[in-house]
Amino acid sequence: MQRRKFLKLTAAGTTAALSGLTSSSVFAQAKIVIKATDVHPTGYPTVAAVEAMGKKLEAASNGRISIQMFPSMQLGGEKEMIEQAQVGALQIARISVGPMGPLVPEFNVFNLPFVFRDVGHMEKVIDGEIGTDLLNKLTNHPTAGLIGLCYMNAGVRNVYNSKRPIKDLADLKGLKIRMMGNPLFVDTMNSLGGNGVAMGFDQLINGMQTGVVDGAENNEPSYDSGQHYRYAKFYSNTGHLMIPEILVYSKKSFEALSKDDQALVLKLSKEAQKEQRALWNAREAESRKKMVEAGAVINDVGDKKTFQDAVKPVWEKYGAAHKALIEKIQAIK
Numbered sequence: 001m002q003r004r005k006f007l008k009l010t011a012a013g014t015t016a017a018l019s020g021l022t023s024s025s026v027f028a029q030a031k032i033v034i035k036a037t038d039v040h041p042t043g044y045p046t047v048a049a050v051e052a053m054g055k056k057l058e059a060a061s062n063g064r065i066s067i068q069m070f071p072s073m074q075l076g077g078e079k080e081m082i083e084q085a086q087v088g089a090l091q092i093a094r095i096s097v098g099p100m101g102p103l104v105p106e107f108n109v110f111n112l113p114f115v116f117r118d119v120g121h122m123e124k125v126i127d128g129e130i131g132t133d134l135l136n137k138l139t140n141h142p143t144a145g146l147i148g149l150c151y152m153n154a155g156v157r158n159v160y161n162s163k164r165p166i167k168d169l170a171d172l173k174g175l176k177i178r179m180m181g182n183p184l185f186v187d188t189m190n191s192l193g194g195n196g197v198a199m200g201f202d203q204l205i206n207g208m209q210t211g212v213v214d215g216a217e218n219n220e221p222s223y224d225s226g227q228h229y230r231y232a233k234f235y236s237n238t239g240h241l242m243i244p245e246i247l248v249y250s251k252k253s254f255e256a257l258s259k260d261d262q263a264l265v266l267k268l269s270k271e272a273q274k275e276q277r278a279l280w281n282a283r284e285a286e287s288r289k290k291m292v293e294a295g296a297v298i299n300d301v302g303d304k305k306t307f308q309d310a311v312k313p314v315w316e317k318y319g320a321a322h323k324a325l326i327e328k329i330q331a332i333k
Ligand code: BDP
Pocket: 039, 078, 094, 095, 096, 154, 180, 200, 201, 217, 218, 219, 222, 245
C-alpha cells in the first residue's frame, strides 16, 4: 500500500514536469503520509494520542498531512521501530526512554531505579527544562538520526511472575524476569536478587509461555492490554522504575518537511503530550480494575527501603557520570 502511494506520487511528479510545472511546486502540494508505530494496540493512551495528533494535522493542513498508525507491533518491537525511524522507513515511533539510554547516556538518569519520588515529580521534570534539554540532546545527537518530539506518561513499573508474590527481596531469588533492552535494567533486576533477562517486548509472551522467563515488569496498562496476567498472575507493587515514554521522528524524514510543517508537527506533539496524560490517568485506573477481574493477585512489597538500598550499585555504575543532572532532578520539588 505504501509502495502504491509512492508510485502515485512519482507519477504526479512526472505529469507535472511534463506539463511545465516545477517539481517543487508539485511536491509542496504533495500529500504527506506520516507512518507512526507503537507496540501497543488501538485504544492504548499513546496510540490514541498520536491518532488524535493525526486528525489535527489533517485539519490544520486541509488534508495534506495525515498520520497512518501501525499499532500492536505491526512493524516490530521497539528496537526495530528505532532502526526503521533512523533510516526514514517510518516517521514517528512511540518508544520508552528505556532503550534510549545507550544512545543518549543522560536518558539513563530517567532510567535509574527509584529516581523519581512520585508521578508528580516525574511530570515536573519532563515538562520542565531538564525534559527539554534531554529531548534536544537526542535531536542534536550526531548519529542517532532521531528528533525528540515530546514525552508521554507510562506510570510505574512493577514486577509480575507466575511463581509467587514478591514481598521481599528474597522472593525474587531464582526468578527469571524479562527486562527491556538496556544493560542498566538487567543490572537493576540482578541487584534486586532476581535474574534479569533482556528481551524485546515482542518476544515476551512467547518467553513466558515457554518458561524462558518467569515474568517481567511493567505498568498496569501494559500488563492488562497484553493479557500478561494469563501467564504471570502475581503482580507485586515494587515500583522500581518510572520511565517516561517518548515520541521520536525520523530525522531524515523531518529534514524533508518544510519549516512550517516541522513547526506544526512540533506544536501538535506538545498537545499530544498533554492529551496522553489525561488518557493515561483514566486508563491506569481502568487497568487496575480489569486486572483484578482477570484474576491477577496484587500485593504491596514489605519494606520499600530494602529495594531502594539494593540498587545502589546501579546508581554508582550508571549515575556517577551524571551527578549534576541527578542533583538537579532531586532538587525539583
Ligand atoms: C511499555 C512501554 C513500551 C515498552 C514496553 C517494554 O510503553 O514502550 O516497549 O513497556 O517493556 O510500558 O518493552
